Amino acid sequence: MECCGPGYASPSEAMKAPREEILYTIAIYTGTGIQKPDYLCTIDADPASPTYAQVIHRLEMPNIGDELHHMGWNACSSCFDDGSMSRSYLLVPGVRSSNIYIVDTATDPRAPRLHKTIQGADIKSKTDLSAPHTVHCLGSEIIISMLGNAKGEAPGGYLHLDRDFEILGRWENSMGDIPFGYDFWYQPRHNVMASSEWAAPNTFMPGFDLEEVGHLKYGRRIHLWDFEKKEPKQTFYLGEDGLIPLEVRFHHDPDSTHGFCGAALSSNIIHWWQDGSGDWQWEKIIDVDNEPHPEWPIPVPGVITVILLSMDDRFLYFCNWLHGDIRQYDISDPHNPKLTGQVWMGGLLGKAPEVNGLQITGGPQMIQLSLDGKRLYVTTSLFSTWDNQFYPEIRTNGGCMLMVNCDTENGGMEIDPDFAVDFGKEPNGPSRCHETRYPGGDCTSDIWL
Amino acid sequence: MTTITLANRGNTTFEVTGRRPLLDELRDQGVDLPFGCKYGGCITCAAKLIEGEIDQRSQVALNNRQIADGYVILCVARARTDCVLEIGTESHDRLYRNPFLDPLEPHELKADIATAKETPDGLHES
Ligand code: FES
Numbered sequence: 001m002e003c004c005g006p007g008y009a010s011p012s013e014a015m016k017a018p019r020e021e022i023l024y025t026i027a028i029y030t031g032t033g034i035q036k037p038d039y040l041c042t043i044d045a046d047p048a049s050p051t052y053a054q055v056i057h058r059l060e061m062p063n064i065g066d067e068l069h070h071m072g073w074n075a076c077s078s079c080f081d082d083g084s085m086s087r088s089y090l091l092v093p094g095v096r097s098s099n100i101y102i103v104d105t106a107t108d109p110r111a112p113r114l115h116k117t118i119q120g121a122d123i124k125s126k127t128d129l130s131a132p133h134t135v136h137c138l139g140s141e142i143i144i145s146m147l148g149n150a151k152g153e154a155p156g157g158y159l160h161l162d163r164d165f166e167i168l169g170r171w172e173n174s175m176g177d178i179p180f181g182y183d184f185w186y187q188p189r190h191n192v193m194a195s196s197e198w199a200a201p202n203t204f205m206p207g208f209d210l211e212e213v214g215h216l217k218y219g220r221r222i223h224l225w226d227f228e229k230k231e232p233k234q235t236f237y238l239g240e241d242g243l244i245p246l247e248v249r250f251h252h253d254p255d256s257t258h259g260f261c262g263a264a265l266s267s268n269i270i271h272w273w274q275d276g277s278g279d280w281q282w283e284k285i286i287d288v289d290n291e292p293h294p295e296w297p298i299p300v301p302g303v304i305t306v307i308l309l310s311m312d313d314r315f316l317y318f319c320n321w322l323h324g325d326i327r328q329y330d331i332s333d334p335h336n337p338k339l340t341g342q343v344w345m346g347g348l349l350g351k352a353p354e355v356n357g358l359q360i361t362g363g364p365q366m367i368q369l370s371l372d373g374k375r376l377y378v379t380t381s382l383f384s385t386w387d388n389q390f391y392p393e394i395r396t397n398g399g400c401m402l403m404v405n406c407d408t409e410n411g412g413m414e415i416d417p418d419f420a421v422d423f424g425k426e427p428n429g430p431s432r433c434h435e436t437r438y439p440g441g442d443c444t445s446d447i448w449l
Numbered sequence: 450m451t452t453i454t455l456a457n458r459g460n461t462t463f464e465v466t467g468r469r470p471l472l473d474e475l476r477d478q479g480v481d482l483p484f485g486c487k488y489g490g491c492i493t494c495a496a497k498l499i500e501g502e503i504d505q506r507s508q509v510a511l512n513n514r515q516i517a518d519g520y521v522i523l524c525v526a527r528a529r530t531d532c533v534l535e536i537g538t539e540s541h542d543r544l545y546r547n548p549f550l551d552p553l554e555p556h557e558l559k560a561d562i563a564t565a566k567e568t569p570d571g572l573h574e575s
Pocket residue numbers: 483484485486487488489490491492493494495510522523524525
C-alpha cells in the first residue's frame with residue numbers, strides 16, 4: 001500500500017525497508033568525571049562506506065548532567081495515513097535533568113541538529129513530573145513516561161506533548177494505585193496499554209541498594225490500561241517472579257494481544273495475552289538461572305535489562321547484563337519459547353572479556369534490531385550510577401557497540417567480526433553508549449493503529 | 450561568610466554565603482562540578498566532607514552508609530561552618546559499591562527505611 005505519512009503500512013512492509021545506513025546512538029559523560037555534555041552520535045552502518053563502524057557525527061547537548069537514556073520519534077507508522085506528518089524529529093530526554101531535546105534529523109540525517117529544548121524546569125512547574133523515560137508517538141501527539149513527580153517521588157505519570165512539542169499537560173486521567181512507572185507500549189486495536197515498574201527516581205538514580213527491593217522500593221507489577229479512558233484497569237502482581245519489570249513489548253502485529261516484559265532482577269521473561277473469554281492472563285515463560293561466580297560467595301543473577309521482538313514477532317531477544325550473554329528465542333508459540341541462539345560479550349562471569357580485539361567493559365545492554373531482523377546492534381552501558389557499581393572500570397574504558405548477525409531462517413547468532421565501535425576512544429575521553437535508533441524506524445519505535 | 454577549601458584542588462579556597470546550595474555558590478565562582486537533577490535526589494553532585502559542618506536535610510540520594518563515609522549532596526547542601534571538601538568523581542571512591550558483594554546493614558539503609566542500630570549495652574543509635 002502506497003501512502004503519504006511516515007513509516008510503513010504494516011510490520012511485514014517494514015521488514016522490506018532498505019537496510020539501515022546510519023544509526024543514532026546516545027553517549028553519556030554524566031557520572032564519568034568528564035565535564036562534558038552527553039551527546040547523540042551518528043554511526044556509519046553502511047559496510048560499503050570508508051567510515052563504516054565509526055562515529056561520524058556528534059551532537060552535543062547544550063547542558064551537562066542530563067543523562068540521556070532512551071529516545072523516540074515525533075511520528076511513526078501510527079501516522080502512516082497522515083500526509084501532514086513526517087518522521088523528522090528525535091525526542092531525546094535527559095532522565096536526571098528532565099530536559100527533553102528535540103533533534104532535527106531530517107535536514108541532514110548524518111548531522112542531526114538541535115531544534116528545540118523543552119526545559120525540565122518547565123515540565124516540573126506545568127505538570128509536576130520529572131525523569132522522562134519512554135517516548136511513544138500517539139497519532140500526531142507524543143506521550144512520555146515520567147518516573148517521578150517534580151521532587152523525584154513515585155509514581156510520576158505521563159507527559160503529553162502536541163505535534164509542535166508544546167506541553168499539553170498530563171496524558172493520563174488517573175494513575176489508579178500504580179506505585180511506580182517505567183516503560184510502556186500500547187496496542188490500539190485492543191484499546192490496551194501495558195506499563196511496567198522500575199522505582200522512584202530518588203530510589204534508582206543514586207544507585208542500586210539491593211535491600212530496597214525487600215522494602216518494596218522497586219517494582220514487581222505490570223499494569224494494563226484502558227487506553228482510551230487513559231486509566232489503569234488491571235494489574236498483574238508478579239511477586240518474586242517479576243522483580244523490577246522493565247522493557248515492555250507487545251507483538252508488532254496490531255491484531256495480537258500477546259505482550260512480553262523482562263523482569264530484570266528475577267531474570268525472567270513474563271508473557272501476557274487475552275484468552276478466548278476476554279480475560280487477560282500472564283505466565284512466566286523463561287527463567288534465567290543465577291550463575292556461580294569464581295570470586296563471589298553468592299551466585300550472580302542474569303539481570304535482564306532489555307528485551308526486543310523481531311518485526312515478524314518470531315524472535316525474542318534479551319540481554320543478561322551481569323552474565324554477559326545475549327539470547328535469541330523462537331517465540332512462534334509464545335507459551336513455549338525455544339532458545340535458538342546465544343552469544344557472549346563482557347559480563348561478570350568472565351566468558352568473553354575480549355571480543356573483536358576490544359576489551360569489553362560492562363555487559364550486553366541496549367539492543368536494536370534491523371527491520372529485516374538480521375543485524376542486532378548492542379551497547380554495554382546501563383545507567384551511570386549502576387555502571388559505576390557493577391563495572392567501575394567503565395570509567396576509564398568507556399562503553400562499546402558490537403553487531404550480532406542473526407540467522408532468521410534457522411535461528412542462531414554470531415558476533416560480526418568486522419563491526420566494533422570503541423567509545424573508550426572518543427575525542428573528549430571515554431564515554432558510555434546506550435540506546436540506538438535508525439532514521440527509518442526500528443524494532444522498538446513503531447506501533448500500528 | 451564561610452570558607453570552603455577544596456582539598457583535591459590544591460587547597461584552593463572560596464568564600465560562600467550559606468544562603469544558596471554549595472553547588473551554585475561554587476559554580477558561580479568558576480568551580481567545575483558535576484550535577485544532574487539539582488534537587489538532591491540523584492547523587493551525581495556528591496562530594497566528600499573532610500572537615501566542617503553542612504546542612505543537607507533535603508537530600509534524598511544518600512543512604513546512611515554514604516553519609517557515615519562523609520558524602521554530601523552539593524546541590525542542596527549549605528555550609529554551616531568553614532569546610533574542607535573533596536570534589537568531583539575522584540571523591541567517589543566509597544560512593545559506589547557492588548550491592549551483591551557488600552550488602553548494607555539495616556541501619557545503613559536510607560533514612561526512611563533504616564532501623565536503629567542495636568548496640569551491646571542495649572542503647573539505640575541510628
Ligand atoms: S544534582 Fe542530583 S543530587 Fe545533586
